[in-house]
Amino acid sequence: MLDNVIIGQYIPGTSVLHKMDPRAKLLGIFVFIFVVFLANNWLTYGILGVFAVAAILLSQVSLRYMYKGLKPIFFIVIFTFILHILMTKQGEVVYDLGWLKIYNGGVKQGVFISLRLVYLVLVTSLLTLTTTPIDITDGLEYLLAPFKRVKLPVHEFALMMSISLRFIPTLLQETEKIMKAQMARGAEFTAGPVKERIKAFVPLLVPLFISSFKRAEDLALAMEARGYRGGEGRTRLRVLHWGFRDTGALLLLLILAAVLIVLRTHG
Amino acid sequence: MDIKISGLTHRYKAGTPFERLALHDVSLSISSGTFLAVIGHTGSGKSTLIQHLNGLLKPSEGTITVGDLTIAAGGKKKQLKALRKRVGIVFQYPEHQLFDETVEKDVMFGPMNFGQSEEAARAAAHEMIKLVGLPVEVLQKSPFDLSGGQMRRVAIAGVLAMEPDVLILDEPTAGLDPRGRKEIMDLFRTLHDQRNMTTILVTHSMEDAAYYADRILVMEKGSTYLEGAPAEIFAKREELQAVGLDVPETVQFLLRWQEKTGKPVQMSSFTIEDTAKAISADFGKGGFTC
Numbered sequence: 370m371l372d373n374v375i376i377g378q379y380i381p382g383t384s385v386l387h388k389m390d391p392r393a394k395l396l397g398i399f400v401f402i403f404v405v406f407l408a409n410n411w412l413t414y415g416i417l418g419v420f421a422v423a424a425i426l427l428s429q430v431s432l433r434y435m436y437k438g439l440k441p442i443f444f445i446v447i448f449t450f451i452l453h454i455l456m457t458k459q460g461e462v463v464y465d466l467g468w469l470k471i472y473n474g475g476v477k478q479g480v481f482i483s484l485r486l487v488y489l490v491l492v493t494s495l496l497t498l499t500t501t502p503i504d505i506t507d508g509l510e511y512l513l514a515p516f517k518r519v520k521l522p523v524h525e526f527a528l529m530m531s532i533s534l535r536f537i538p539t540l541l542q543e544t545e546k547i548m549k550a551q552m553a554r555g556a557e558f559t560a561g562p563v564k565e566r567i568k569a570f571v572p573l574l575v576p577l578f579i580s581s582f583k584r585a586e587d588l589a590l591a592m593e594a595r596g597y598r599g600g601e602g603r604t605r606l607r608v609l610h611w612g613f614r615d616t617g618a619l620l621l622l623l624i625l626a627a628v629l630i631v632l633r634t635h636g
Numbered sequence: 637m638d639i640k641i642s643g644l645t646h647r648y649k650a651g652t653p654f655e656r657l658a659l660h661d662v663s664l665s666i667s668s669g670t671f672l673a674v675i676g677h678t679g680s681g682k683s684t685l686i687q688h689l690n691g692l693l694k695p696s697e698g699t700i701t702v703g704d705l706t707i708a709a710g711g712k713k714k715q716l717k718a719l720r721k722r723v724g725i726v727f728q729y730p731e732h733q734l735f736d737e738t739v740e741k742d743v744m745f746g747p748m749n750f751g752q753s754e755e756a757a758r759a760a761a762h763e764m765i766k767l768v769g770l771p772v773e774v775l776q777k778s779p780f781d782l783s784g785g786q787m788r789r790v791a792i793a794g795v796l797a798m799e800p801d802v803l804i805l806d807e808p809t810a811g812l813d814p815r816g817r818k819e820i821m822d823l824f825r826t827l828h829d830q831r832n833m834t835t836i837l838v839t840h841s842m843e844d845a846a847y848y849a850d851r852i853l854v855m856e857k858g859s860t861y862l863e864g865a866p867a868e869i870f871a872k873r874e875e876l877q878a879v880g881l882d883v884p885e886t887v888q889f890l891l892r893w894q895e896k897t898g899k900p901v902q903m904s905s906f907t908i909e910d911t912a913k914a915i916s917a918d919f920g921k922g923g924f925t926c
Contacts, residue, residue, distance in 0.1 A: 380653055434652055480695035549692045552792065555717065572745065575735035579780065609773040630766025 375407050378438075378538070379501050385614065386499040393509030395415045398496050405485055407629040412582070416483050416632070420625060421488050428499050435491065442490055446483045453479035497534075501601040505607060516554030526602025532588070620636035637722060637768050637801040639689065643698035646684055650696065658684040660858045661698070664715040666851075670833045671803060673845035673866075674857035677880045682838045683728075685855065686804045689836070690723035691716040701801065706774040724800030728789035728807045731784065734839045739782070739790050740775040745849070746798040757797070765902055767827075769819060770850070786893035792804050792820070802826070802834045809844075820846055842884040846906035854881065867904035 381387075386394070408414045425435055459474025495504070510527040517523050548558060550573045556567055645661040659681045668673055674682045675804055687693040688700050691707055699708045705719050724746075727733070734741035743761040748754065765775055768789040774782065779790055792808065795826070805824060809817040825848050845852050845866065852869045854862040856879045861862045862869055867877070870883045882888070886908065890901050893915055905911045 423871070431653065437652065538739065547733055549687065550725075550727045551722060551726070552692060553690055553800065554722075554746035555720055556745075557717075557749075565640070572733075572735045578730055580732060 371409075378498060380430055380434075380498050382429050382499065384427060384429040384499065386424070387395065388577060388614070389499075389618060390609055390611045390612065390615045391500050391504040392511055393618055394496055395426055395505070395508045395512060397618055397622055398493055400619070400626065401492055402489065404622065404626045404629060407626060407633055408483070408485070408636045412536055413629050413633050414481060416449040416625070416628065417488055418484070421491050424492060424495055430495070430498050438494055439487065439490065442486070446486050449486060450483045453482055459515060502528055502531050502534035503511070503607075504609075505534065507607070511609065519549070524603075528600075536584070539584075540577070544573065546618055547573055637703040638701075639664075639802065639834065640701040641665070641685075641688075641698070641822040642701075642754060643689060644685075644695050644700060645697040646688065646783055647696045647899075648684075648694060652886050654796060658858055661690075662858075662860055663698075664853065664860060664863070666836070668834055669832055671825070671837070671850045672847060673837045673839055673849035673851070674853045675839060675842065675845050675856060675881060678863070680855040680879075681850055681858040683806060684853050685860075686725065686806060686836060686838060689802070689804060690725055691719045693723075718749075721798065722800055723802040723804060724795040724798050725804045726795050726806065727806050728810055729788075730795070730808070731787035733794070734779040734787060735793055737778060738776055739779050741780055742790065743775075743794045743797050748800060750776075760799070761793070764797045765790070766824065767796065768793045785812060788812065788816075788820070799831070802836070805835065805837045805839075806836055807840065808843075819837075824848070842882060843869075843886070843906070846884040846886070854879070866906060870906075871903060893908060 383488045405417060410419050416464070424434065427502045454471055454475045455469075457475035459468070460472045460477070462470050464471040464489070500508075506527045509530065510523060513521070513526070514524045552558070556569055556572055560566075561569070607616065620629050641662055641664045643661055644662040644886070645657070648654070648656045648658050661811055662681075662685060674685065676682050684693060686887060688695060688701065690902065695707065695709045697709050700709075702719060703724060705722070706717050707715065717907065724757055734742050735747060740758065743764060744754070744757040747757040747760050752760070761775065764773060765772060770786060770789050770793075774786065779787055782790065788808075795803070800917070803824070808824070809820050812820065824835060824837070824910055834861050837844070837849060844909050849866060852862075852864065852866055853860060854869065854876070860910060861879060862872065873883050873887075876882055883891070887903055890903055890905065890911060894901050900915070902914045905914045
């Protein structure tokens with residue numbers, strides 16, 4: 370039941386996206402988040418869609434798998450869609466229930482915002498699907514390095530992030546294990562009234578917290594035992610390489626942004 | 637309670653790049669009152685198999701029948717609770733499942749989930765805590781103040797308190813000291829005999845399998861590889877070695893003995909005492925005792 374969460378999951382592969390420099394991918398995502406907000410008509414959303422699908426195809430991650438990963442956010446997408454339909458009162462009335470009028474502007478707005486969400490989730494999950502957590506952290510550390518001057522503990526941030534990313538699958542596994550143990554003792558997590566269901570999570574959360582603290586302690590000990598003492602003077606086993614492909618990908622994104630700026634509805 | 641498994645196949649994460657066939661066409665029947673040991677290499681499908689027996693995993697294909705309940709691929713949910721009441725599982729490191737404020741409440745969790753009254757559950761908690769060899773005083777303590785071994789016992793008591801007809805043990809003694817291992821295993825065997833239960837023990841210890849079980853199932857790559865009484869299974873050393881297992885130490889010893897002395901000995905000795913007896917025959921009337 371927890372198998373569907375694909376955020377933080379890495380799928381090994383040899384596609385162009387896998388081979389890209391993590392810094393390029395991170396910058397790319399950062400730019401893409403702004404680019405998504407440039408789209409405001411059917412054409413520009415269409416172009417973005419083509420771009421997103423092309424990126425998925427390039428990554429060689431199966432479409433079916435991506436779709437499964439989207440499932441958990443469908444609720445949010447549908448909720449946003451309905452909210453927009455009900456709240457936006459622009460354009461012509463396309464449906465009239467008397468007390469409820471649906472405007473075509475609302476439908477359009479709903480579709481756009483939902484698409485925006487889907488694009489964002491698709492493209493950002495591509496980052497973790499094609500980049501190992503270690504690469505992501507290395508990339509982030511490089512990109513954030515300038516902030517060290519203002520005493521930002523960049524290395525510590527990066528470390529914290531890589532640890533959390535590393536432990537997402539472990540935690541999921543642990544959750545599933547404890548869930549099974551409690552289900553074997555007759556606990557129900559998926560049925561019954563909401564109040565009961567919230568109470569049913571206590572036997573799951575308490576053991577999870579306890580094992581997480583224990584794991585954190587073990588990890589700290591293991592790191593100290595191996596002489597870890599922070600980022601000062603630490604060299605790297607694997608050095609990141611920025612290639613043509615990375616410059617190319619970023620240029621492509623900028624071109625996309627330029628195209629969207631030209632084609633978007635102004636005014 | 638008779639258990640019958642037929643054509644059971646299980647795929648993990650079906651439809652993802654991580655899909656893996658964990659069980660392939662497993663058919664097996666376990667008659668009521670059997671103490672079955674399941675052995676096999678890591679990843680041979682032992683744990684997957686036992687999780688089907690109380691509906692924690694659903695078969696991709698095939699059926700599982702426990703008593704008069706049948707679980708099939710895509711079956712109904714209603715039956716699961718009834719099944720879970722009959723089949724108790726002690727997972728690996730069961731102390732990880734403890735959560736409540738006091739040991740008593742934690743042990744009562746199972747029985748109360750299955751609809752027992754508070755008094756009945758409390759009585760069961762008291763009985764089981766004594767049964768697993770802990771003093772009654774621990775009932776009012778927090779489970780997290782206990783030692784690792786005690787926590788293990790509390791968790792086991794929590795499963796026993798549901799009074800299952802079928803008890804499944806997934807490496808219940810992993811990480812315990814030798815004395816704790818023996819005490820816990822002896823407890824399970826005694827319970828099995830006294831309460832007329834069906835017990836399924838998943839273990840990596842050939843010694844435990846030989847000593848405690850009536851029957852042994854060897855799993856390999858998600859299929860059943862060998863099945864039979866301990867004496868039959870451990871007579872097939874080559875076959876076991878082919879899948880990364882071996883015979884118990886007592887049998888290894890006897891085989892070496894036989895090799896050195898050239899005299900055949902009785903091989904189905906799985907305790908130190910029996911092994912000593914088997915070889916003492918070689919000494920004839922000479923005063924060899926132990």
